[in-house]
Amino acid sequence: MENNQNKKKTPKGLIILGVIAFILLAGGITMIVISSTSDTESPGLIIGGSFAISIGSMLTFISLIPLIQKGMIKLNKHIIEQNKQDLKDISSATGDIASDGVKTIAKSATEGHIEAMDDKKYCKNCGKIIDNDSKFCSHCGTEQ
Numbered sequence: 001m002e003n004n005q006n007k008k009k010t011p012k013g014l015i016i017l018g019v020i021a022f023i024l025l026a027g028g029i030t031m032i033v034i035s036s037t038s039d040t041e042s043p044g045l046i047i048g049g050s051f052a053i054s055i056g057s058m059l060t061f062i063s064l065i066p067l068i069q070k071g072m073i074k075l076n077k078h079i080i081e082q083n084k085q086d087l088k089d090i091s092s093a094t095g096d097i098a099s100d101g102v103k104t105i106a107k108s109a110t111e112g113h114i115e116a117m118d119d120k121k122y123c124k125n126c127g128k129i130i131d132n133d134s135k136f137c138s139h140c141g142t143e144q
């Protein structure tokens with residue numbers, strides 16, 4: 001059982017990736033150091049070393065992604081935990097605003113404030129409601 005849990009926590013592929021990344025980084029750095037300390041110029045070592053370092057850092061980053069994700073989830077949980085009361089307040093306030101909006105619309109509808117759109121249309125320019133037969137918008141003056 002314990003072995004199974006361990007496998008879940010760190011996939012073998014990622015460990016191998018990490019090892020390869022470390023070897024590439026170490027090898028790349030060694031190559032650069034050797035080329036900079038030796039008397040003869042060796043562009044091959046510099047190019048090879050830089051290449052190994054760049055691939056190595058890429059692999060390091062990839063192998064760290066699950067760790068970063070875990071960290072982010074932990075951080076998010078922590079933030080939510082710390083701000084639980086605020087979040088509750090926000091969600092209840094949002095609910096209040098939404099229900100207020102619904103109440104207002106329902107009230108307008110029952111009181112007949114929302115008119116039938118049969119003889120109305122929307123202005124091409126500003127989008128406000130105007131009479132169907134009006135040639136110009138009564139709000140912005142655009143010809144319809």
Ligand SMILES: [Zn+2]
Nearest residue numbers: 123126137140
């Ligand atoms: Zn208009």
